[in-house]
Amino acid sequence: MHATRSALARLVIPAAVAVLATLGAVPTTAAAVSQNAAEVCEDICVDGVRAAAHSGYDRVVFDLGAGPLPAVEATYGASPWYMTPGGEPKEILTRGSSYLFLSFKKTEAGDFSQTNPHVESFNLPTAKATQLLFTTGSILGFSPATDFGITLDGPVSRYNVFTLTQPNRVVVDIYR
Numbered sequence: 001m002h003a004t005r006s007a008l009a010r011l012v013i014p015a016a017v018a019v020l021a022t023l024g025a026v027p028t029t030a031a032a033v034s035q036n037a038a039e040v041c042e043d044i045c046v047d048g049v050r051a052a053a054h055s056g057y058d059r060v061v062f063d064l065g066a067g068p069l070p071a072v073e074a075t076y077g078a079s080p081w082y083m084t085p086g087g088e089p090k091e092i093l094t095r096g097s098s099y100l101f102l103s104f105k106k107t108e109a110g111d112f113s114q115t116n117p118h119v120e121s122f123n124l125p126t127a128k129a130t131q132l133l134f135t136t137g138s139i140l141g142f143s144p145a146t147d148f149g150i151t152l153d154g155p156v157s158r159y160n161v162f163t164l165t166q167p168n169r170v171v172v173d174i175y176r
Contacts, residue, residue: 043067044168045110046146049130051122057175058127060150062104064168070104072170074161077101082149085136093119094129096151100159101133104170107146109135126174128153150174 039045044067051060064070080092080099092099109132118132133147152174160173 039110041108041110042144043106046107046112047110048116049120051127053124057173058124060127060172062170069163070107072161073103075101084134092131092149092151094151096128096153098152098156100150102148104146106143108144109146126152126154126176
């Protein structure tokens with residue numbers, strides 16, 4: 001009888017372990033699929049930001065998803081204050097000598113908030129940080145927009161904002 005139980009255990013235990021391992025893998029696989037699902041934005045998503053120093057200028061690049069490129073409005077000034085869509089004045093968190101405010105029209109932050117910090121610091125000669133200021137949805141007939149602030153330090157002679165494709169991105173060159 002003991003030999004029969006031992007033989008049965010050698011057959012049943014590995015099969016039970018395999019079945020339980022398979023059952024345990026199902027939720028993990030489903031979770032992985034949901035995490036890899038493509039983000040959905042009405043027009044185009046802002047996916048990330050990066051920056052680098054070049055000879056004579058700093059470059060800040062906002063990576064975008066697929067879709068039509070946004071129109072970008074830029075405002076340069078010495079004050080760190082900006083107005084929220086609700087009319088509330090707020091201040092950029094990172095201090096500098098000047099600031100560049102960008103509004104990307106017909107964009108959404110997508111998963112930017114989950115994959116990037118709201119304030120991204122850079123150790124560059126002029127560009128010190130970017131900050132996600134706010135996003136607006138398409139409510140009351142308004143198009144969605146995503147607004148950023150770039151903290152600058154030191155002399156700025158001019159800046160240039162333009163879009164590129166393959167991959168889609170907004171580029172900001174800040175000249176010293």
